[in-house]
Amino acid sequence: MPSLHLLLPILIAGSTVLASQNPFQDKCANFADKIDLPNVRVNFINYVPGGTNLSLTDNPTSCGAASQSVSEDVCRVAMAVATSNRSEITLEAWFPRNYSGRFLSTGNGGLSGCIQYYDLAYASGLGFATVGANNGHNGTSGEPFYHRPEVLEDFVHRSVHTGVVLGKQLTKLFYEEGFNKSYYLGCSTGGRQGFKSVQKYPNDFDGVVAGAPAFNMINLMSWSAHFYPITGPPSSDTYLSPAMWKVVHEEIVRQCDTIDGANDGIIEDPSLCYPILETIICKPGHNSTQCLSGKQANTVREVLSPLYGVNGTLLYPRMQPGSEVMASSIMYNGQPFAYSTDWYRYVVYNNPDWDATKFTVRDAAVALKQNPFNLQTWDADLSAFRKAGGKVLTYHGLQDQLISSENSKLYYARVADTMGLPPTELDEFYRFFQVSGMAHCSGGDGAYGIGNQLKSYNGNDPENNVLMAMVRWVEKGIAPETIRGAKFTDGPGTPLEYTRKHCRYPRRNVFKGPGNYTDENAWQCV
Numbered sequence: 001m002p003s004l005h006l007l008l009p010i011l012i013a014g015s016t017v018l019a020s021q022n023p024f025q026d027k028c029a030n031f032a033d034k035i036d037l038p039n040v041r042v043n044f045i046n047y048v049p050g051g052t053n054l055s056l057t058d059n060p061t062s063c064g065a066a067s068q069s070v071s072e073d074v075c076r077v078a079m080a081v082a083t084s085n086r087s088e089i090t091l092e093a094w095f096p097r098n099y100s101g102r103f104l105s106t107g108n109g110g111l112s113g114c115i116q117y118y119d120l121a122y123a124s125g126l127g128f129a130t131v132g133a134n135n136g137h138n139g140t141s142g143e144p145f146y147h148r149p150e151v152l153e154d155f156v157h158r159s160v161h162t163g164v165v166l167g168k169q170l171t172k173l174f175y176e177e178g179f180n181k182s183y184y185l186g187c188s189t190g191g192r193q194g195f196k197s198v199q200k201y202p203n204d205f206d207g208v209v210a211g212a213p214a215f216n217m218i219n220l221m222s223w224s225a226h227f228y229p230i231t232g233p234p235s236s237d238t239y240l241s242p243a244m245w246k247v248v249h250e251e252i253v254r255q256c257d258t259i260d261g262a263n264d265g266i267i268e269d270p271s272l273c274y275p276i277l278e279t280i281i282c283k284p285g286h287n288s289t290q291c292l293s294g295k296q297a298n299t300v301r302e303v304l305s306p307l308y309g310v311n312g313t314l315l316y317p318r319m320q321p322g323s324e325v326m327a328s329s330i331m332y333n334g335q336p337f338a339y340s341t342d343w344y345r346y347v348v349y350n351n352p353d354w355d356a357t358k359f360t361v362r363d364a365a366v367a368l369k370q371n372p373f374n375l376q377t378w379d380a381d382l383s384a385f386r387k388a389g390g391k392v393l394t395y396h397g398l399q400d401q402l403i404s405s406e407n408s409k410l411y412y413a414r415v416a417d418t419m420g421l422p423p424t425e426l427d428e429f430y431r432f433f434q435v436s437g438m439a440h441c442s443g444g445d446g447a448y449g450i451g452n453q454l455k456s457y458n459g460n461d462p463e464n465n466v467l468m469a470m471v472r473w474v475e476k477g478i479a480p481e482t483i484r485g486a487k488f489t490d491g492p493g494t495p496l497e498y499t500r501k502h503c504r505y506p507r508r509n510v511f512k513g514p515g516n517y518t519d520e521n522a523w524q525c526v
Contacts, residue, residue: 043078045076047075063140079093089134090133102127110140111343113137115132136158142343190210209470216378219368220407221343233335238298240292240328259273273321273322326444344356433483435502447499450466454492466483
């Protein structure tokens with residue numbers, strides 16, 4: 001048995017750990033007593049130790065997350081917040097023990113009323129006091145919008161802004177030092193929400209990281225809806241199976257891969273890729289799984305074309321080439337796209353029986369004319385945000401299967417034209433990065449690991465992490481010239497195959513050598 005003098009240091013160390021833990025836990029346990037804010041009802045407050053696999057028993061099934069791993073100690077505060085006499089949001093604030101003095105709001109995805117717990121865990125794990133809300137409804141369906149404009153307004157802009165206003169008040173109540181800077185992190189619909197904040201609430205954030213933004217959103221809904229009339233159902237002679245789309249993808253990559261100078265299976269700049277699709281039409285009498293009929297080739301051609309309105313104006317740019325394999329099971333699967341269908345049924349026409357298979361651009365005109373609460377999020381004058389000193393970093397995967405990266409380029413041009421600013425001036429507050437080989441928000445064939453979320457994490461270094469790059473830009477004035485992406489062998493935490501520095505638009509990546517394409521220094525932004 002060890003002697004007392006050997007045990008004593010261990011006992012003292014243990015009591016020190018307990019003493020250091022108790023104040024934070026006590027603060028968390030007693031925090032409800034400090035919350036006396038209008039329209040706020042506290043549902044519960046829990047201390048969550050780091051290493052917990054948190055059970056999310058109240059999370060709607062359609063949100064697809066029954067649990068969330070939490071890496072650091074946090075105080076979890078769950079609230080209901082009234083936004084009108086007929087609507088409310090569910091808001092959560094996660095306050096980390098290892099607090100950096102920074103506040104951050106997360107966003108959402110799709111039409112969803114899903115708190116993105118993975119973003120709450122990610123940002124709070126990095127030391128941010130973090131909030132996330134359910135967008136004013138529960139689950140991924142658009143049905144809650146049916147005859148309920150208050151709920152729709154929460155979705156368009158009010159949920160995030162309300163969460164920011166309250167989140168900042170709560171942060172000041174929880175931490176004596178308050179917060180120094182305010183940030184936003186979101187992708188897809190979350191990217192649109194970030195730009196809505198930039199456009200409508202220019203003082204909400206010092207720094208906004210908005211990925212694959214779903215702005216131009218009314219037209220995005222129509223663009224997503226217009227693929228079914230092109231492909232038809234699986235029984236149609238215009239339909240391509242996922243296997244056939246793989247054949248198409250391989251031919252497009254064959255034609256366009258080396259435009260950037262490297263034969264790496266990645267189309268580095270799809271805007272330079274205009275594939276000749278006649279090359280994969282079957283010879284007469286030749287029936288093969290490696291070629292297409294003339295009608296199928298025309299389907300591909302139409303899928304890779306912009307969407308124009310009834311008067312010939314551009315509604316939405318083309319799907320970028322290179323995304324075919326991942327898009328085949330979602331956008332070209334022989335069924336109307338679910339989010340678009342819900343939008344038209346429950347908002348545009350207020351008719352749950354509206355037939356999505358009959359969509360035409362005339363429907364797109366009806367939807368765009370409505371634009372409830374300015375969901376379009378297409379305002380191009382960012383002067384107020386610029387004047388407030390805000391910074392926005394946006395990125396878009398060039399293999400995005402849900403939102404065409406061409407749309408982010410279109411918005412960049414609109415801002416430049418509207419504000420009368422060349423790229424050198426826009427760079428002061430608005431930087432856009434194209435991420436080759438990145439699918440929608442994460443995943444893909446290339447170096448997509450840019451630290452925009454937990455599943456693309458490759459460390460905290462600002463060179464490897466877009467969120468920390470934004471922190472450095474806001475707090476030290478060092479703007480990111482490139483963002484480094486990681487190509488994982490099998491997802492985050494697995495060994496790296498290579499890294500690649502992704503260029504700030506309007507520059508593009510070109511392989512100059514010497515060496516292999518896996519050497520990031522063999523590439524140059526031009």
